[in-house]
Amino acid sequence: MSVFDGLKFRKANSIIHNLDPRIKFVYVIGVFIAALLFLQIIPLLALFVLQLPFVFLARVQRQWLRSLRGAAFLASFIFLINIATNFFGGGYTLTPSDIEGAAALTLRFVVLVESFSVFFLTTSPDHLGLALEQSRVPYEFAFAFTTAVRFVPVLAEETQTIMDAQKTRGLELEKGNVLKRIRNYIPILIPLIVSAIRRSLELAEAMESRAWGACKRRTNLYTLRLHKGDYVLLGITVVILAGAIYAHYFVTIPTIVNLL
Amino acid sequence: MALIEIKNLTYTYPGVSKPSIHDVSIKIEKGEFVLITGPSGCGKTTLCRCFNGLVPHFYQGEIKGEITVAGINTLDHHTYEMAKHVGLVFQNPENQLFALSIEKDVAFGLENVGVSREEMRKKVDWALHQTGIYDIRERSPHEISGGQQQRVAIASVLAMEPDIIVLDEPTSFLDPLSAEKIFDVIYKLNKEQGITVVLVEHRLDLTAKYTNHLIVMDQGAVRLEGDPRDVLSNEETRLIGVGIPKATLLYQMLKKEDYSLGNKTPLGSEELADQILETLK
Numbered sequence: 242m243s244v245f246d247g248l249k250f251r252k253a254n255s256i257i258h259n260l261d262p263r264i265k266f267v268y269v270i271g272v273f274i275a276a277l278l279f280l281q282i283i284p285l286l287a288l289f290v291l292q293l294p295f296v297f298l299a300r301v302q303r304q305w306l307r308s309l310r311g312a313a314f315l316a317s318f319i320f321l322i323n324i325a326t327n328f329f330g331g332g333y334t335l336t337p338s339d340i341e342g343a344a345a346l347t348l349r350f351v352v353l354v355e356s357f358s359v360f361f362l363t364t365s366p367d368h369l370g371l372a373l374e375q376s377r378v379p380y381e382f383a384f385a386f387t388t389a390v391r392f393v394p395v396l397a398e399e400t401q402t403i404m405d406a407q408k409t410r411g412l413e414l415e416k417g418n419v420l421k422r423i424r425n426y427i428p429i430l431i432p433l434i435v436s437a438i439r440r441s442l443e444l445a446e447a448m449e450s451r452a453w454g455a456c457k458r459r460t461n462l463y464t465l466r467l468h469k470g471d472y473v474l475l476g477i478t479v480v481i482l483a484g485a486i487y488a489h490y491f492v493t494i495p496t497i498v499n500l501l
Numbered sequence: 502m503a504l505i506e507i508k509n510l511t512y513t514y515p516g517v518s519k520p521s522i523h524d525v526s527i528k529i530e531k532g533e534f535v536l537i538t539g540p541s542g543c544g545k546t547t548l549c550r551c552f553n554g555l556v557p558h559f560y561q562g563e564i565k566g567e568i569t570v571a572g573i574n575t576l577d578h579h580t581y582e583m584a585k586h587v588g589l590v591f592q593n594p595e596n597q598l599f600a601l602s603i604e605k606d607v608a609f610g611l612e613n614v615g616v617s618r619e620e621m622r623k624k625v626d627w628a629l630h631q632t633g634i635y636d637i638r639e640r641s642p643h644e645i646s647g648g649q650q651q652r653v654a655i656a657s658v659l660a661m662e663p664d665i666i667v668l669d670e671p672t673s674f675l676d677p678l679s680a681e682k683i684f685d686v687i688y689k690l691n692k693e694q695g696i697t698v699v700l701v702e703h704r705l706d707l708t709a710k711y712t713n714h715l716i717v718m719d720q721g722a723v724r725l726e727g728d729p730r731d732v733l734s735n736e737e738t739r740l741i742g743v744g745i746p747k748a749t750l751l752y753q754m755l756k757k758e759d760y761s762l763g764n765k766t767p768l769g770s771e772e773l774a775d776q777i778l779e780t781l782k
Contacts, residue, residue, distance in 0.1 A: 366601055367601040367602060387599075387600065391599055391600065391641075391643075394643045395643060440596055443591065443593060443596040443597070444599060445559075446591070447597035449555060449559050449581065450553055450555065450580060450584060451584055451658070452584035452585070452661070454581055454613070455581040455613045455614045456613070456615045459612050460611070460615050460616055460617060460618060460621065461612055462605055462622070462625065463605070
């Protein structure tokens with residue numbers, strides 16, 4: 242099922258994949274804040290380029306490009322809206338700096354998408370669950386998260402089976418107008434929900450049988466420990482943030498229009 | 502004292518008028534390989550749920566009688582307290598694995614009871630080796646076959662080092678070859694580790710040879726119980742609808758025609774083959 246393909250995490254090994262998810266998240270937030278500080282193209286471009294080494298080190302270029310392509314529609318929308326408000330709000334004229342401003346806003350959005358996609362492309366759900374647990378998020382939530390991820394392929398397969406079964410009984414999914422088509426999916430949804438509920442009962446039974454809730458202080462097979470690479474990434478984050486704040490307050494950033 | 506002792510147990514699920522188990526009394530000794538069989542809906546699964554307290558704590562309902570497992574009265578002890586003594590393996594392997602990697606799943610129970618990491622590592626590795634899945638320990642549950650999933654489920658209860666492992670039709674989702682592998686694993690645990698096994702199965706052809714205590718249930722009651730050779734020779738067992746092993750059937754048919762292959766009723770084809778060879782000599 243292609244719909245669920247995006248949710249499947251492919252196991253991979255690289256320096257970036259092995260970094261501590263908590264530090265990676267701090268880095269993403271750092272880039273996020275830095276991007277929000279600027280409305281000029283040059284620093285945003287610098288932030289964009291800064292992330293490229295991560296993408297290449299993690300060898301996720303292809304998936305990364307795909308996520309950028311997914312954001313392209315929204316990005317062009319942001320660009321056009323900005324152009325339009327400048328044009329209609331500024332007395333029906335368009336200066337080059339208006340265009341540059343719109344481009345900067347769009348680039349800011351792209352930088353945010355870029356950093357988050359690197360995070361999610363290189364962090365396994367397992368790691369993410371572990372990070373949640375060790376960040377004092379109640380275990381129930383972390384467990385719910387990893388179990389949900391675990392059952393995505395199972396439910397996808399089941400949906401396919403139910404669809405096939407209903408089609409052999411003469412259900413036509415691609416027929417009629419929009420409303421009719423939505424209604425066509427009811428015979429798929431109801432068995433799917435019923436079986437999911439039944440499955441959850443069996444899961445609860447299995448969890449009980451394996452001492453769920455036996456003691457308040459649960460232990461864990463794995464722990465996240467900070468390694469050298471994590472400290473390096475933390476350092477990079479601090480440098481980016483400090484540089485961004487310094488540039489924001491003390492440096493007059495030239496615009497491209499000025500430079501030309 | 503017996504490891505599992507059930508006295509006059511009657512249990513009714515909530516919202517149902519007829520009891521699922523009616524006046525059942527069983528004694529299971531330490532180290533036994535017990536096989537429970539009987540037609541669908543005869544109360545086998547319900548009985549399994551009684552062993553670790555899922556009945557009545559998880560299912561509620563009305564219960565009468567006494568159950569003592571490993572010296573603990575399950576009626577006043579919660580399921581998570583029983584988990585250290587009784588490991589329950591369910592029918593559908595998919596719905597009893599919840600982690601994203603196999604070794605994490607095997608560690609789940611140990612994490613819940615708060616075992617330290619070093620000790621956990623040792624126990625998990627031991628359980629993985631016992632069930633022959635050490636090499637796939639980092640895979641995710643949906644990447645492995647049903648037979649492997651069921652072995653993970655066995656490993657995950659085994660890691661808790663229980664006195665008893667209860668398996669509720671563990672092979673009904675599997676092909677015969679994978680099923681045989683599961684039975685081999687269980688038999689090895691029983692023989693080498695001395696773990697008491699309670700196995701619920703329809704496929705007596707594959708399992709009768711392992712057992713030394715056979716229980717036949719029908720309509721919520723225990724109808725026959727004892728040495729498998731006696732129970733399987735009994736006409737009533739066949740009438741209840743138990744699938745008698747082909748080797749045992751053949752032996753009985755020949756015996757009816759006065760061809761005796763010795764006094765021992767065979768439970769598997771190997772035994773029967775030996776007896777035939779013996780007679781032919």
